[in-house]
Amino acid sequence: MGFVKTPVKGMNDFLPREMALRQKVLAMIREKYASFGFREIETPCMEHIENLTGKQGGENEKLIFKVLKRGAALSRALEKGDELADSGMRYDLTLPLSRFYAANSAVLPAPFKALQIGNVWRADQPQKGRFRQFTQCDIDILGDGSVLAEIELIGATAGMLETIFSKTDLSSFTVHVNDRRILRAMALCAGLPEESLEEVFIILDKLDKIGVEGVRSELCEMGLSAEAVERYTAVFDKPIPATVAEFCTGLEEHLPAGVAQGLDTILFCTAKSLGETARIVFDPTLVRGMGYYTGTIFEVKLDEYNFSIAGGGRYDEMIGKFAGQNTPACGFSIGFERIITILKEHGKDELFADGGVAMLVEGGASEEKLEEVFATAAALRAEGKCVTVLPLKKNAKFQIDRLMEDGFTDIRRIYNK
Amino acid sequence: MGFVKTPVKGMNDFLPREMALRQKVLAMIREKYASFGFREIETPCMEHIENLTGKQGGENEKLIFKVLKRGAALSRALEKGDELADSGMRYDLTLPLSRFYAANSAVLPAPFKALQIGNVWRADQPQKGRFRQFTQCDIDILGDGSVLAEIELIGATAGMLETIFSKTDLSSFTVHVNDRRILRAMALCAGLPEESLEEVFIILDKLDKIGVEGVRSELCEMGLSAEAVERYTAVFDKPIPATVAEFCTGLEEHLPAGVAQGLDTILFCTAKSLGETARIVFDPTLVRGMGYYTGTIFEVKLDEYNFSIAGGGRYDEMIGKFAGQNTPACGFSIGFERIITILKEHGKDELFADGGVAMLVEGGASEEKLEEVFATAAALRAEGKCVTVLPLKKNAKFQIDRLMEDGFTDIRRIYNK
Numbered sequence: 001m002g003f004v005k006t007p008v009k010g011m012n013d014f015l016p017r018e019m020a021l022r023q024k025v026l027a028m029i030r031e032k033y034a035s036f037g038f039r040e041i042e043t044p045c046m047e048h049i050e051n052l053t054g055k056q057g058g059e060n061e062k063l064i065f066k067v068l069k070r071g072a073a074l075s076r077a078l079e080k081g082d083e084l085a086d087s088g089m090r091y092d093l094t095l096p097l098s099r100f101y102a103a104n105s106a107v108l109p110a111p112f113k114a115l116q117i118g119n120v121w122r123a124d125q126p127q128k129g130r131f132r133q134f135t136q137c138d139i140d141i142l143g144d145g146s147v148l149a150e151i152e153l154i155g156a157t158a159g160m161l162e163t164i165f166s167k168t169d170l171s172s173f174t175v176h177v178n179d180r181r182i183l184r185a186m187a188l189c190a191g192l193p194e195e196s197l198e199e200v201f202i203i204l205d206k207l208d209k210i211g212v213e214g215v216r217s218e219l220c221e222m223g224l225s226a227e228a229v230e231r232y233t234a235v236f237d238k239p240i241p242a243t244v245a246e247f248c249t250g251l252e253e254h255l256p257a258g259v260a261q262g263l264d265t266i267l268f269c270t271a272k273s274l275g276e277t278a279r280i281v282f283d284p285t286l287v288r289g290m291g292y293y294t295g296t297i298f299e300v301k302l303d304e305y306n307f308s309i310a311g312g313g314r315y316d317e318m319i320g321k322f323a324g325q326n327t328p329a330c331g332f333s334i335g336f337e338r339i340i341t342i343l344k345e346h347g348k349d350e351l352f353a354d355g356g357v358a359m360l361v362e363g364g365a366s367e368e369k370l371e372e373v374f375a376t377a378a379a380l381r382a383e384g385k386c387v388t389v390l391p392l393k394k395n396a397k398f399q400i401d402r403l404m405e406d407g408f409t410d411i412r413r414i415y416n417k
Numbered sequence: 418m419g420f421v422k423t424p425v426k427g428m429n430d431f432l433p434r435e436m437a438l439r440q441k442v443l444a445m446i447r448e449k450y451a452s453f454g455f456r457e458i459e460t461p462c463m464e465h466i467e468n469l470t471g472k473q474g475g476e477n478e479k480l481i482f483k484v485l486k487r488g489a490a491l492s493r494a495l496e497k498g499d500e501l502a503d504s505g506m507r508y509d510l511t512l513p514l515s516r517f518y519a520a521n522s523a524v525l526p527a528p529f530k531a532l533q534i535g536n537v538w539r540a541d542q543p544q545k546g547r548f549r550q551f552t553q554c555d556i557d558i559l560g561d562g563s564v565l566a567e568i569e570l571i572g573a574t575a576g577m578l579e580t581i582f583s584k585t586d587l588s589s590f591t592v593h594v595n596d597r598r599i600l601r602a603m604a605l606c607a608g609l610p611e612e613s614l615e616e617v618f619i620i621l622d623k624l625d626k627i628g629v630e631g632v633r634s635e636l637c638e639m640g641l642s643a644e645a646v647e648r649y650t651a652v653f654d655k656p657i658p659a660t661v662a663e664f665c666t667g668l669e670e671h672l673p674a675g676v677a678q679g680l681d682t683i684l685f686c687t688a689k690s691l692g693e694t695a696r697i698v699f700d701p702t703l704v705r706g707m708g709y710y711t712g713t714i715f716e717v718k719l720d721e722y723n724f725s726i727a728g729g730g731r732y733d734e735m736i737g738k739f740a741g742q743n744t745p746a747c748g749f750s751i752g753f754e755r756i757i758t759i760l761k762e763h764g765k766d767e768l769f770a771d772g773g774v775a776m777l778v779e780g781g782a783s784e785e786k787l788e789e790v791f792a793t794a795a796a797l798r799a800e801g802k803c804v805t806v807l808p809l810k811k812n813a814k815f816q817i818d819r820l821m822e823d824g825f826t827d828i829r830r831i832y833n834k
Contacts, residue, residue, distance in 0.1 A: 004465040004467060005516060006520060007460065007461050007520075008464060013459070014458060014460075015524070016457065019456070019457045019458055019459055022459075023457060035798045036801055036804065037775070037805025037825075040433065040440060041430070041431055041432060042430070042431040043424065044424050044428035045550065046482075046538075046550070047425060054420060065485075066487075066500060067482050067483070067484055067485070069511075070540055087831075102432050103423060103424075104430060107432070108432070109819040109820055110810065110816065110819065111808070113805060119448045119462065121463075123487055130469050133461050133462065133463070144807065145807055146808045148778060148806055151806070155791070163795075177691045259774055265783075268784055269784070269788060269791050273791055323421075347528070350620075371689055374689065381452045381453070386452050386453075388453065389454075389565055389568070389569055391528070391561055391565055392526055393527065394802050402526040402527065405528045
């Protein structure tokens with residue numbers, strides 16, 4: 001009958017234990033972000049095809065799952081060789097947020113602090129840790145051009161990560177902060193030409209992997225002057241001064257006033273709010289890939305891992321393209337799937353497992369017996385316990401083993417005597 | 418630039434107030450069902466196209482949103498005139514559950530109690546209360562052929578509805594219970610022919626709308642013997658006896674032994690567990706539309722409304738078709754969107770709104786001032802309060818009005834003096 005048991009390629013079935021972990025982490029995320037005044041919103045999983053292919057999504061636009069037109073519209077499209085899709089699955093939560101804000105800003109508070117948790121889809125080649133349907137979790141502040149936005153975003157995210165990882169031995173992490181305008185000023189003041197910057201930053205972004213020497217030689221291969229490259233990269237060898245303002249001395253020609261001071265305020269106020277397991281540092285080598293960032297950028301790394309588990313920044317020019325009026329915007333996106341993978345790899349899903357009482361009832365019980373069973377179950381549930389009432393199977397040992405694997409710790413057999 | 422601000426036709430953007438209501442109701446649902454030992458699982462939103470079009474979904478199969486093949490596979494399909502889609506959006510959670518169980522039953526406990534909460538998609542004509550993307554919320558017990566399954570399903574759902582509606586004045590509701598086999602035996606014993614039953618039940622299902630007389634005349638229009646119709650419908654005029662067993666006296670020829678007694682046990686044990694605002698009744702006129710039910714069927718109606726807000730039943734023959742081995746199954750699906758609509762219509766979303774403290778900071782604050790602000794915010798958050806820190810806008814009155822609409826009750830302005 002052609003029935004396929006496996007999920008669609010690159011997508012996952014979540015069994016109860018993994019699902020309990022996911023739901024508990026999501027509940028922690030919701031609780032923490034709510035305490036910072038972020039309000040959850042939701043947009044449909046599908047967007048108009050013209051929005052998705054409007055060149056705001058960069059490489060992700062190649063990976064869109066398109067949804068076929070239906071009925072007469074499909075026949076017409078096939079006949080005329082037109083676009084066959086009228087919508088597609090969203091590939092991120094930023095584009096839908098822009099559309100949402102354009103549609104609803106008149107009834108939203110300003111600034112608006114949004115939390116979005118939802119699935120996104122990308123028809124990428126599946127590989128370890130990369131799925132075709134995955135959960136994204138974004139907070140964004142729209143309409144606040146001040147550093148308060150960065151302080152709230154970083155404080156909320158760091159606080160949330162501290163809560164999640166406090167249950168584990170993976171607890172320490174570092175928030176790296178930089179500003180696109182400082183990156184730019186450093187390059188220009190060193191004598192690198194404006195038109196080379198995009199490529200320069202792509203190379204600098206590989207610093208972790210190829211080291212300062214590697215960056216130097218790749219920059220020279222670009223045909224940039226060896227002298228300018230030397231001046232540019234020298235700074236990455238040196239220790240970083242105590243303040244961003246001090247670091248930026250000499251960059252004034254290409255750096256707007258107040259940028260360094262703003263970053264110092266963000267660092268100062270955020271450091272105060274962090275617990276013992278988190279640090280925040282100015283990292284002049286931090287690049288972040290997305291082209292749409294216009295100011296501050298930030299990234300969180302667990303100290304044991306070399307990849308980021310959260311990242312974001314300011315993108316003051318994006319919402320305006322959709323909403324028609326300029327709106328400062330700043331966001332932080334946590335790598336939900338990465339966090340889940342790390343917790344699973346370290347066996348920390350156990351910490352999130354449900355316990356419970358299983359009452360196994362022998363077949364043929366009288367109504368009185370059942371009344372007693374369900375009264376006991378109700379009383380235990382009223383105490384906050386999880387209780388399941390099930391028929392006792394012939395192979396009781398097998399049944400009980402499975403229930404214990406499933407997290408039930410108190411297993412009671414009820415016989416008719 | 419062809420950018421569309423509205424969501425895709427028939428789908429919704431959820432603003433913070435509605436989203437808070439939805440999330441809080443979902444949290445209540447998760448908590449209650451977890452306390453009954455239901456374990457949440459999740460399947461991808463897309464399924465293989467061959468699974469979705471395998472004739473298990475009835476009318477819903479006409480409403481599938483199909484997902485286009487990509488790359489070379491699409492070119493080939495266009496060239497050859499083959500199926501253009503390789504997957505589609507799920508139209509319910511029952512088919513994915515069947516596939517999930519077929520793929521994973523070896524590692525799941527038996528019986529398996531599943532909770533699924535997720536979006537489904539149907540390309541229906543949108544109308545009031547009917548959307549093209551909506552949330553379903555199903556519990557199912559697979560592998561339990563005993564009445565314990567029904568008692569747990571009904572007890573959990575009734576308990577959950579009592580919790581949700583306890584905050585409102587819409588609190589009283591009735592659980593209607595019947596058995597497909599009783600419906601069948603009544604019709605056969607009255608002399609209606611086996612092959613007429615499907616159509617007979619469709620007519621009986623309209624009893625609420627057209628009354629007993631209406632049912633009688635529609636049955637006669639079918640060409641059934643007036644005598645048999647009279648015998649069949651007479652029972653719907655009479656009061657219902659105290660027990661199902663008594664009601665079923667005389668139906669023995671067409672009713673398997675134990676069915677009536679089983680239903681009495683379900684009624685007896687469930688009634689004991691209900692609070693003051695819920696009732697459970699045997700309703701021999703309850704039909705429920707889905708063709709796949711094989712035994713008990715049930716439905717919940719709020720006493721003020723004439724439509725059901727939850728429904729389900731036993732479908733012992735469905736999982737086997739997918740999994741290859743017979744598996745008794747029983748499920749209860751709540752009308753999540755209907756419940757949300759009712760709560761909204763009665764203004765009960767207020768009861769679920771977030772409160773909070775808004776700290777509005779005048780521009781140009783010193784680092785010391787900001788340190789103080791964020792320390793206060795952290796202290797209030799540690800007390801469990803929701804606190805947002807925002808720049809004070811020039812039009813403070815407008816800003817504050819919006820924040821109060823958004824649920825903030827304690828608004829503080831922080832000036833630099």
